[in-house]
Each structure stands twice: as structure tokens, then as C-alpha cells.
Amino acid sequence: xxxxxxxxxxxxxxxxxxxxxxxxxxxxxxxxxxxxxxxSRSLDVMTAAALGAGIVASTxxxxxxxxxxxxxxxxxxGMHQSCMLSGFTTPRGRWIGLVVFxxxxxxxxxxxxxxxxxxxxxxxxxREHVPAPMLAENFESELNASLxxxxxx
Amino acid sequence: MKTSGDVLDRxxxxxxxxxxxxxxxxxxxxxxxxLMDGVxxxxxxxxxxxxxxxxxxxxxxAGLRHPAFVHLRADAGSVLVAPGKDDLxxxxxxxxxxxxxxxxxxMLDAAxxxx
Numbered sequence: 001x002x003x004x005x006x007x008x009x010x011x012x013x014x015x016x017x018x019x020x021x022x023x024x025x026x027x028x029x030x031x032x033x034x035x036x037x038x039x040s041r042s043l044d045v046m047t048a049a050a051l052g053a054g055i056v057a058s059t060x061x062x063x064x065x066x067x068x069x070x071x072x073x074x075x076x077x078g079m080h081q082s083c084m085l086s087g088f089t090t091p092r093g094r095w096i097g098l099v100v101f102x103x104x105x106x107x108x109x110x111x112x113x114x115x116x117x118x119x120x121x122x123x124x125x126x127r128e129h130v131p132a133p134m135l136a137e138n139f140e141s142e143l144n145a146s147l148x149x150x151x152x153x
Numbered sequence: 154m155k156t157s158g159d160v161l162d163r164x165x166x167x168x169x170x171x172x173x174x175x176x177x178x179x180x181x182x183x184x185x186x187x188l189m190d191g192v193x194x195x196x197x198x199x200x201x202x203x204x205x206x207x208x209x210x211x212x213x214x215a216g217l218r219h220p221a222f223v224h225l226r227a228d229a230g231s232v233l234v235a236p237g238k239d240d241l242x243x244x245x246x247x248x249x250x251x252x253x254x255x256x257x258x259x260m261l262d263a264a265x266x267x268x
Binding site for chain 2: 103105106107108109111112
């Protein structure tokens with residue numbers, strides 16, 4: 001498990017231990033990865049983050065069209081593994097969680113401990129620091145630094 | 154065959170029962186619930202379904218049949234679980250003062266009517 005910010009580690013570790021999730025990705029609503037567990041290739045994690053952020057954006061727009069506030073999450077049930085995507089609000093802005101899990105656990109367990117992780121993240125998030133907007137000239141170096149932190153190489 | 158509401162009504166009439174739920178075993182999600190305040194149905198459903206699933210796998214590995222009834226006893230009460238048909242599980246949260254014998258009989262009878 002790797003995270004860009006240390007205060008994310010403990011809530012995420014607790015979630016992973018309790019939920020038995022296979023893969024977990026925490027990202028901002030724009031698809032910027034904050035933490036990941038289980039991904040071995042940077043390309044996979046960046047692709048999953050971009051697709052996950054796109055799906056959540058689409059469902060939130062559908063909710064808006066239907067007059068609902070927001071959908072709490074979306075779960076894709078598969079034969080061998082399932083995927084849950086859920087957006088949530090933190091003091092650092094709107095984040096998204098992507099969780100892949102197998103038959104060794106259940107959607108009820110994953111949702112239960114995911115909600116507990118959100119509570120822990122909200123209470124652990126530092127209030128004083130707000131990340132500066134990313135400048136185009138810094139993008140590549142920021143991306144490389146993030147990948148190094150998330151994959152350790 | 155009875156509805157989930159009928160089944161829950163019968164179980165929660167037993168003195169000392171604080172609530173009962175019908176749970177989808179595979180998903181750990183609540184199908185129907187009849188709970189007193191202070192009982193987190195979503196957590197009880199997810200954790201009880203997980204417990205039954207793990208116990209079933211343990212029993213199978215030991216060459217035993219699927220558990221017919223689970224009694225998880227704690228200091229302040231018990232959780233009772235009775236697997237039913239069609240992937241449904243009946244869960245009851247009971248206080249320490251509950252008539253466990255009657256609760257068990259009602260749970261087993263009610264679980265047989267689920268589905």
C-alpha cells in the first residue's frame with residue numbers, strides 16, 4: 001500500500017485489513033491518485049484513476065439530470081470479482097474511492113468499512129494546508145514524483 | 154411461505170429480542186429489518202453474513218454440513234443467525250435477558266419459511 005500523504009495511510013490500512021479488498025485506489029475527483037493498494041503497474045493505476053473519475057462524473061451528472069443530489073456509489077458485480085466506485089467529501093475536496101473485491105468478502109462488508117474509512121479520513125485530514133493549483137510547467141515533475149511515491153521506483 | 158415482514162414480526166415478538174433482519178447472504182445487504190434504536194442494521198447484516206459464510210466454509214473443510222444455527226454470545230447479549238433458503242439469512246440481536254430457547258425455536262421455524 002502506498003500513499004502520497006501520510007495521514008491517509010492508517011485509515012486505508014484499517015480498511016484493507018477489515019474489508020479484504022484486492023485493489024483500492026483513492027483519487028481526487030479529477031483523477032489524481034492519492035493512494036493505492038494492489039496495483040503493480042503505474043499505467044494500470046493511472047488508467048483506472050482516469051476511468052473511475054470519468055464514471056463518477058457521469059453518474060453525478062445523471063443524478064443531476066434526474067433531480068437527485070448524488071448517487072452514493074456504483075457497484076459492478078462480476079462473476080469472480082466486483083468493483084465499487086464511490087465519491088465522498090473530505091476537507092481536501094471531493095475524493096473518489098475505487099475498490100475491487102472478490103468472493104472472499106461481500107459488498108456489504110466493503111461498503112461498511114469504506115464508510116468507516118471516510119469518517120477516519122475526514123477526521124485525520126489536516127485543515128491548514130490546501131494544495132496549490134498545478135502549473136503546466138510543473139506537471140511532469142509532479143507526476144513523476146507521485147509515481148515514485150506510489151510505486152517506490 | 155411468508156413475507157420477510159411476517160417472519161421478522163414473529164421473531165421480534167420474543168421477549169428480549171432487540172431486532173431482527175433478513176439479509177442477503179452473499180452480498181451482506183439488508184433485505185428487511187425490524188430493529189430497535191441503537192442497533193446498526195447495516196453493520197449487523199454485513200458482519201453476520203460474513204460470519205456465516207466463513208463458518209460454512211470452515212464446516213465444509215471439516216467435512217461437516219452447512220451450519221443450521223449460529224449463536225454468538227457476548228457480554229451484553231447475543232447475535233443469532235439462522236440460514237434460510239434462496240441465499241437469505243435471518244439474523245436476530247438479543248439482550249442477555251432473552252429467552253434463548255424460545256428465540257432459537259422461532260428463528261429456526263422462521264428461517265425455514267423464508268424465500
